[in-house]
Every structure is written in structure tokens, then in C-alpha cells.
Amino acid sequence: MAGNSFGQAFVVTSAGESHGPGNVVIIDGCPPGIPLSVEDLQRDLNRRRPGQSRIVTQRREPDEPEILSGVFEGETTGTSIAILVRNRDQRSRDYADIRDKYRPGHADQSYDAKYGRRDYRGGGRASARETVSRVAAGVVAKKLIHAAFGGQVVGYVVAVGDVQASVDPTQVKAEAVEAFGPDEPNPVRCPDHDVARAMIERIEEVRKDRDSIGGMAEVVARSIPAGLGEPVFDKLKADLGKALFSLPAVVGVEYGSGFAAARMRGSQHNDLFVPSEGGPVTSTNRHGGMLGGISTGMPIVLRAAVKPTSSLPREQATVDRRGVATTIATKGRHDPCLLPRFVPMAEAMVAIVLADHWLRWRGQRGPVIPRTP
């Protein structure tokens, strides 16, 4: 029961289904005085929006947010902020077939087991449509951490299937993620542009095969003060891990050296501290910006593995609600690869965790003393 809130101090509460009237998010605990407009929200909502390019789902949603509360004269008031995004292009008829059949890889069977019923239209609450609320809340979080300490969160795609990019998280620029050049958007959101073009090809190839493909995204948070994270359970790595795992289709999360560390020796893995003007830094960053679950002031670097879209426009064997064997071919409109639209969702969740921990830190420790290099 009651799993639709996230955070302790910057609390995000979410409601809404894929084909109901809309999605709404309440953000509680945001400090007063943060400028917030519909345009701010729209920018990231557009990055998550279906129909934004030919390599994503063709569902057409304008995703226009309405701020219902918590903002007055252009700034947050400190009271709870509610944002509503109505659903427009629902085409419920596309989904009539899945009412009684369990789509492989989807949450149809598990929702039925959990609740004894489900809103089957477009996946209902299990649809990734709910992430529109996360992205809206993430905009507020990003503005807060930027205002508070210059914090910056950038996500990007590092792998589509076996097409792998090479990106330096300390240098990557948001512009390179979003565009190949002034007038040429980068639909796959990989800042390694040659590889990006190969990724796009791979996605189109997969779509023509009526198939889908997985991938990997990386998120870097820079200019994050040392000292964020609450041992022993709400370590920063634990809350960031939860945040990313709570996103649809995420099946693995690592930070810093991640799974590669399992093969390493301590003498290879330890980052050595070296003196620096703003306080100690490390010469390398295999620890991904967190030690003991607390930020060190070095860039925080996380990666998430995203499984291939489960909805496939081809016939697959399955069972129906009564447990009888049948087949299903998902119609609807789906992403052949989730990664391009995953980037703003992952950024949002990372920003929300950082905003939350920043407020928690400030509650316990008081006035802001940025320690970041």
C-alpha cells in the first residue's frame, strides 16, 4: 500500500493512468522563492514526449502542464505544488485485446495478482505514461539544486544493444546530448555523435524487424557538494539506486566502476586523495562521487540498464486471465527502443534525490557551505 510518494523532504506524490483524464503530481517541501513557469516544465516534458522523432512511439500528446498550486507571482511559495498534465490522444480501442490476455514482459499478470483487477487501457498505471509526473517534478528539483549550489544533472545514452559510445562524464555538454548541431536535433540523445548515428540506424533496423532493443543510459551530476546522503539506509547511492530502479524497464544500476569493480583488486580500485583548493579531491573517480554512501564532491556518475520494450508488433505465445494458452500481438504505438525518452526520466529521478538530500542535509547541518570544486 501507498507506494506513490518519493522522498522525505522534497516529496513527490504521483497519480494517473495512461488512458484516464490525466496525470497529476504534488511536490511537497520545495523551498519558497524558486522561479517556476509552465515554459520551464514544457522544456523537459518535450524531451520525454511521445512523437518527438521518428525513432520513438508515435502517440501524439502535447503534454501541456497546468500548475494548480504552490506558485504565486512566478515563484514557488513553499506550499505544495500541484501540476496536471491531461491525456489527449488515447485511442483506447487499440488495447481492447489485452483486457484478458497477459502481454509477455508486461505487468498485466502481476497487476492482476496484486489488485485482482486492472485498468487495462494502455497499461493503465503500469504504463510509462506516469513518468510525465516525474519529469515535471524533476524540473522543479533541477531548478532547486541549481539555485542552491549550482548543481547540474545531465543524462545521455551510452549503449543501444551492442552499439556503445565513449563519453567523458566530466566534460559532456547538454547541448551535445540534444543536438548534432544548431538545426539538427539528436533524436537518440547520445553525445558521441558518430556512435549516435549508428544507434539510430540500429533502432530503425530493429523497428523494421517488428522487434525492440535494450540499452544503457548514464547520468552525471556535477557541482554536487560533499556531505549528501544519510547512512545507514538512506545512503545517497541507495536512494539513487532506488530512484533509477523505480523507473519502468530498468533492470540494473551501477555507479562509478560498478560491476567492473567485482573483478578488481583494492590497489587498483582505490581512488587516492590529493590536495586541492576547495578541499580534498581524488585523482581518479572510480568511486563515482560517493564513499560510504555520502557524496565526496566529485562528479556522481550512474548507469542504468534498460531492457528492450516488451510490447512487440508480432505474435507471441501467452496465457489469458483464466490461465488458458493463447497468442498476442501488441498493436498500439510503442518505442522500438526506450533509451531516447528514458534520458529525461533518469535525469529527473536523480535531480529529485539530490534535491531531497540537499534539504535533509540542510535541516541537520544548517547554512549552506558549498564544498564542491
Place this chain on the structure above:
Amino acid sequence: MAGNSFGQAFVVTSAGESHGPGNVVIIDGCPPGIPLSVEDLQRDLNRRRPGQSRIVTQRREPDEPEILSGVFEGETTGTSIAILVRNRDQRSRDYADIRDKYRPGHADQSYDAKYGRRDYRGGGRASARETVSRVAAGVVAKKLIHAAFGGQVVGYVVAVGDVQASVDPTQVKAEAVEAFGPDEPNPVRCPDHDVARAMIERIEEVRKDRDSIGGMAEVVARSIPAGLGEPVFDKLKADLGKALFSLPAVVGVEYGSGFAAARMRGSQHNDLFVPSEGGPVTSTNRHGGMLGGISTGMPIVLRAAVKPTSSLPREQATVDRRGVATTIATKGRHDPCLLPRFVPMAEAMVAIVLADHWLRWRGQRGPVIPRTP
């Protein structure tokens, strides 16, 4: 602030440092009627205990628990359960050197940044000694899920450095994890016995080199009912991910196909539902027992990457609290490889999450039995 509690319905709250008087854990929300004894606790505490074999730290702690409350006439009463484990073999003098120097890979610098001070004796609150509380709470959780639905949680080591085991999570037996045979304990807790012996060799080799090594553990939870997990933020995968990431030294978590899914196509990855007597099951388990963040009834399979121990008995470059360059060689007594003792910690956290979600599920879905006069 306030990160020492975990769970919503089965709530674990922890306190204690490496070299203070002891560690205490309060477990709140456990149903009444669960048999619980000091012996039950001791069994898993012994698996986590330092000094249990020659490949782990030689600190000598009996780790004898005292039940302070919540148990009456051998059974839980439904009120809060407190368990105290006193520290005995502290040898504080070993740690005097680290008072002013930051150990590479440790939380010394980040704790100082966070709190402006730290109990430096043996790592204080940042020491893995706090996991004694988690293991004690995990025993209660294991007993609860076993009593409630026959649930079983088994962890084991699947990799030490590049020495990798091959284990079938649906078949693995706790006995094979703990022992090579009736009188021969398995100190490395890998149920693939030939590989286990190679792992032990690798650990001894590393120790002789005054180095340490990373590895990977897997945890399987079997006989778990479909329907556990609370979308959209407290998905079962999200809470399990947080639980494992909250453990010391964990730098990556995956479930089911995990990071391998990033390279797969949907047609390869989807598990197909097939009819079965107890309800639909899948013929394969690449989804690791969770879809939409809710358990499907299939075994839940997770893996955690554990970094090599940061404490090394060799000289490393670092800085001191004032930011001046220096060197440090950690004395103390440390595990050359954390994995053998990590297994009961990981099991405990998985069991705690399952107990919590089972109670949450029952609150929302459990049958109505009016009790009114």
C-alpha cells in the same frame, strides 16, 4: 537527517558504532506469534561474524545478541522488538592513525564533510560492523516470511575477482552454500564447490599480496507470492535495489537478465507465459521474478557487485583533514574479500524487503474479517 530506519510496515531502525558499547536494532511492526529466540539470531550472526574462518577479518567478536523487548514466552508480541549486540574486541589503538588522515576508498572524508566530525575508531558508524543489526533483523524477517507463505531467501557468492561460479538459482541449497560436506564448512559461501576452492585460493593469494579483491553475490528468493511491490516508486525491484545498495561496498545491482538485457532484443528477452496449476508461470525467468516492479510468483533473482575492501595493509598516498598530502597504511584487521561475510547481510536485506512488502500487501488486500461486537 534521519536515515537509520528502513521499511514502511516492517520497520528496522539501527544504531551503533564499530568501537562504541554496542549495536542495537529496533524492529517495529512484526506480527505477533512468530517464535523467536537468541539461538535463532545467533545462527545468522555467526555467518556474519568476524573471525569465522581464515579468509575473513580476525577481529574476535562473539556477537551474542540480547533480546530487550517485543518477545514474551518465546514469541513476538506485536510490539517493537529491540536486540542489542555488544562490542567486545575493539582494540581502539589500532585506529589512532586514521584520526586525521583520510583512508582512500573509505568514508572518512565524506563523513567529515557531512557532519564536521566523526567517531574515527574503527570507522565508527561507517564501519560494516553496523550490519550486525541488519542480520539480526533479517532473522526476524526470514522467520516471518517463512511462517506466512513458506518464503525462503538464499544468498551465495558467484564471483571473486575473475573466478566465476555457475549456479542455478532455482536449485541451490543453503547447505551447499555453508558447507562442502558434513564436517567441512565452506568458508567462501559459493555452492559451486570446485570454483569455491579456487576462490579461496585467490583470496589467500590476494591477502599475501597485502591487497584485497572484489566479487559478486547472488540472492534468490523462492516461494514468493505474486503481487508484492508498490508502484510507482516502491516497486519491489526499487526497494530491493535500495536495500542492497544500502549495504557497504555495493557498487552495482541487477536482477534477472540485468545488464545483459541492454544488449538484447525484445524477442529474445520476453519470457512467455505458460499455463500451470497454480496460475500462469513463465517458461524462462529473464525477468527475475518481477514485472512492472511487482512479483510474478517466479523466483526473484538479484546480483550485487561488491568492490574490493578499501583498507589495505600497504602504504597509499592520501591527504589529512587539513588537506595536506601524506601517506597511510591501514593497520587494523580486515577482510581481504568481503564476499563470504556479505552473503548473510544481503540475505537479511532481501528478507526485510519481502517481509515489509508482504505486510503492505496484506494491509491493502488481506481479507476483511470484521471483529466488531
Place this chain on the structure above:
Amino acid sequence: MAGNSFGQAFVVTSAGESHGPGNVVIIDGCPPGIPLSVEDLQRDLNRRRPGQSRIVTQRREPDEPEILSGVFEGETTGTSIAILVRNRDQRSRDYADIRDKYRPGHADQSYDAKYGRRDYRGGGRASARETVSRVAAGVVAKKLIHAAFGGQVVGYVVAVGDVQASVDPTQVKAEAVEAFGPDEPNPVRCPDHDVARAMIERIEEVRKDRDSIGGMAEVVARSIPAGLGEPVFDKLKADLGKALFSLPAVVGVEYGSGFAAARMRGSQHNDLFVPSEGGPVTSTNRHGGMLGGISTGMPIVLRAAVKPTSSLPREQATVDRRGVATTIATKGRHDPCLLPRFVPMAEAMVAIVLADHWLRWRGQRGPVIPRTP
């Protein structure tokens, strides 16, 4: 930070201001299968609605709710329920005067102290308009506890100034609260009808004096199972106390014998247990249905003291934001006595607490029904 959520298992999260676009509430954790319609909501919203009679504020709000999520085919799905009530009749110009002046008895000064700013239009977030969200959530809670165990919550006015009613909480009927007879509504919601008419006269007298008056409401919850309440902090009396104190204008709460108990001896106060078919009951109910903070199965009886409306259409001395002495006469449209509209708010909060504690009870105690294949 973050005080806009209430409850642990049945969680109500609220947002909205008096003169913004509207108020929204998210209800998380409600079990699936509870029938819920706009008409269900409208019934109680009408009881809280401004303009419902001549003794309440004349602001005209239809208070028409829109269910945004969590309901499918007329029943709750178990996912989060969002309800939106738009504001219509805002007349912002009425409030321009209070932008810089602190109204006596209002939250203007304390909001400014807290947030450094405030949405001054109609009191913003501090307006009792936010209780529209509570009443909507209360409808869901009432339906849940009625479906689960036949629980029933009835509130009514027992005092307006010194006009005091005599009501037997075990016998009071909702119909008598709402109406004098088939076609004659009871605008003051006191079921002691002779006294009710005297109360109405008193309110009109006060209004003519351009003054306001306080009063007292009582809420009784009947057919509540024994065993609800979570010692030692979330005792049922503690959560009910908080629930009522969280309502605007409540300055005192008591249950059972309440403040009168301070003058009694134990031999006078103790209720004696007597045998009964459904389990032990007490022959008297001075304990107001709770012992040790846990429900006993006897009717739960609470009273709240409500202060006189602070907004007065007469001149009062005060200061402005800069701290300079001035005077103010609140224009706007206000209730001369809050009690008639307070009744549905108090019922809602009591029902929400009971729903929450029922789910919490069931989580810990509900029978085990294994669902594993």
C-alpha cells in the same frame, strides 16, 4: 517541510489555494474494489460547500469534483486516486487590502515568518478552502470502513457559544443532523432540534453585530472493531487528536470524559467490563472507545473546540508587513460561525484515521493466505 500528507497506509496528500485554479487530493493505498462515483463525492462536498445556507459564507462554489485516476469501471483499482475540485468564484479583488496587513487571528504573520512570502488571495493555502480535499478523501475513507466492517462516522454541532445541546452519541442519526424534517434542512447540523433553532438565532444575531462566534462539535464513530491504534506514538487517540487539530480553527480536542476527567477520581471514572455476546463491553463509556490508545469496540466519541472566525467585518487594530501600526476590516465573505461547515470536515478526518488504522491493523494481523504457485 513536507506536511501535506496524512496517514501511513491510507495516505492523503493535498495541494491547492483559496484563489488558485483549484484543489487536488491524491489518496494512496485505498484497497481495490470500493465503488466510487462523482455523486458519492458530491454529497459530502455539498455539506461543506460555501453558500449552502444563509448562516454560512456566501461565496458561491459548485465544488464539482473530477476523478482523475484510480477508479475504473466505477470501482477503485488499488492505485492512487486523484480528485480535482476547481475554484470558480474567487473575487480576488476583495482581498487586495490584506496583501500588506496582518489580519488579527489569521495566519498572515505566521506564513510570512515561515516562508518569507505568501499567496495572500483569500488566505491562499491557509484558507479553509483546502478542506475540500479532506472532505473528498473522507468520502473514500467512509466507504472503505463501511465496506470493511460496517463502520459509521457521524458528526454534529453540540455548542454555539453558550447555546449547548444534549445529544446521546450512541443514538444520534445522520438524518437528524442534516434535517429538521423531510423538506426542512437543518443548517446548523445540531441533532437536538430545539437547541438547533436557538443556535441559528445566535448565529444570526452575531452576524448582525458584524461579529463571529465559536462552538463545539462532536464526532462519534460506531461499529469500530476493537484493536485499532498503534502504540506507543500512533495511538488511535493520538492520530485522531492530530487529525482534528490539523483542521482550521480547532483549539481543543477531547475524547470520552475529556477535561471533566481531570476532576474525577478513579473509582468514578473507570468503566467496568461486563460480559456480552460479541466479547467484553463496558457498561459506561467514559473512556470514549479507546484504552491504551487502542479501540475497545465501544463507540469512539470525540469533541473539538472551534474558535470564532477570525475574519470580522469591523475595524481592528493591527500592523502591516513592515511592522507599522494600522487598522483592518476584512471584507470578503465569511462564516459568522464555522461549526455548520466544520461537521463534514471533522467526520472526514476521523474516517481517514480509521481507514488508515484499519489497513495498518490488517497488515500486521490479517490472516495469512498464501498465494504462491
Place this chain on the structure above:
Amino acid sequence: MAGNSFGQAFVVTSAGESHGPGNVVIIDGCPPGIPLSVEDLQRDLNRRRPGQSRIVTQRREPDEPEILSGVFEGETTGTSIAILVRNRDQRSRDYADIRDKYRPGHADQSYDAKYGRRDYRGGGRASARETVSRVAAGVVAKKLIHAAFGGQVVGYVVAVGDVQASVDPTQVKAEAVEAFGPDEPNPVRCPDHDVARAMIERIEEVRKDRDSIGGMAEVVARSIPAGLGEPVFDKLKADLGKALFSLPAVVGVEYGSGFAAARMRGSQHNDLFVPSEGGPVTSTNRHGGMLGGISTGMPIVLRAAVKPTSSLPREQATVDRRGVATTIATKGRHDPCLLPRFVPMAEAMVAIVLADHWLRWRGQRGPVIPRTP
């Protein structure tokens, strides 16, 4: 489930029974750098201690606290603080009789209904013995709010039965509460010394009658900054109300004018703002220091009604666990009037709420700017 934690930022978690090994409390979220010693704790524990005078229970408990964690070199470290108070004088045999009988006014029947079992020794978890944990946590809270903003919490008895004191909460001194003079302790903790002596007489009279008596305590918190409290549910009045109602035997709570406000008109009740150097103050304090549920900077004044002790050393009719009529005379050792020992409990809960809200305020609003007159 899970009702043994209190607070969001300054979190108190409690365990322990009347006749088990002891009581333990974990305080999570306390800022680092607060000096804390066993002597600090002992001072308030002595005020709560049984056997402290002839008008309280004669159970003999030294109530010596042991700090298990969270304090290093005499100051808090910012990590979780655990404090253990062992039980010594348990005399379990006194209570054998209540194993199967329900004591009137006690929680025996409601605990049985809730958990299906109970630790009947001395009331188990339902005993007021658990408040030893609250008082210990309250000491930490008092030290925190004093260090942070000079905040001060003083409680005292204002009524024993119909013996009523007259106390000015703005002037009352802790010394007058504790002692009649340098060498003469004030066992009843009423600072109106003539009335205090009458109260003592009344309590002795009642004890000789083998009866008990109720009363009323008042708590004032002074030098509290304006701006504490989190609308709309975690208003300061709501959390203070919950805090006091969570204490054993409290059956009513009011603040400021309280129940008297129900009889007043707005023109009588409103406190007018007047200019002052430290920001606006009110010339009267009928609002008890809170408006809109947020502190105004004026003294916070609360009153709690405490029922007469339920345990009576005389025969009363009741039923046993099987529902059969019987009689009971509580032996054991009990307070004829709870009020003298209630004072430190009430102070502790008020201080805990203020500490919690102070940290919450600081998280959202940042650096400390005291606004108190």
C-alpha cells in the same frame, strides 16, 4: 503496524516493556555538536522516576541511562543515538493476577483484541514505563532547541481534581516547579506554592481512600521562533496535540484559550498585533503562540487533561479473557495521581516536536534567523 517512531527530522524510536530487560530509545537526525552526557539524561529521568517522593508509586528504579551510540568525546556526532535504561525492580509476581483478567480503565482488553496476546507483566508495553525513553529523548531535544535558538520548555501541574492553581505561563520558573525553596523539593510540581500544598493533601487523602485522582498540566515553550509548523496536516498544533495525546492517560488537549474559545465571540478572542522591535507581537496571547498552525513567536501554551490512575487497590467488577464476570483489585505499586511524574513526560514530548519542526523548518528555509521577541 509500526507506531513506535515519532517525528520526521528528529526521529524518536522506542522499545521496551515494564518488566522486560529494559527500555531503549534511538534518536535519529540530531545535528552533530550537541554536548550530551549521562548526567544530562539523569536529571530529567530523576524527575520522572518512580519512588521520588511519597505521593508517587513506590517502585524503586534507579533509571540509570547508558549511551550506546551517537556520542563521541562528549558531543553528538550526527549519527543515530541509542540510550538504554535497564529495568531493575520488577517484582513480576505482583501481576500474576492480571494475566487473565481485564483491569478496568487499562489496556488489557484492547491489547488482547489487537495482538491476540500480551506481555501482562506490569502492563508490558502499555505501561507508562515506556515514557522513560521519551524523557531521555526529550533531554536531547531540549538541548538542541536551547543551543539552536534559546528555546525553553517548562511544564507544571495546574490542577489536581478540583484544586486549581493560577500560573502565569510567561513568568513561571523551572525552579518554582521543582522546589518550594533551596532545600525543600516540590513533589507535586505546581509553581503556585500554596495551591501545591493543597494538592499534596488532596493526593494523600485520595491514596488513603485507596482511590486515585485526575488533574491537568500546562506546558509553556518560550523563545520559540515564528515560522515553525507544516500546513496543512503537520501544523505545529497538530503535532503537539498528537505528542501529548500519545502519552498515557491524556484524554484532552487544548492550547491558548482552548475550550473556553467555544463560548467566545471573534471580537473578544482575536489577539491584536502591535509593533515591537523583534517583529510584530500580539498584545494578548489567546492564540497560544500558534496561528494557522504555525508558531507566531509568542509563547506556546498547551494544557493536557490527565485521567485518574486506572489501577486501584480496591475491588472492581470486570471480566476475564474468556468473557466471564469476575472481580479484580490491582496490587502492584501505583501513583495515586499521575500529574507530578507527568510533567517531565509532557515537557519531553513538546521539546521533541519543537526540535523536529525546527529541523524541518531549517531544511526548507536554511540559515537560522531567530525572530523571537
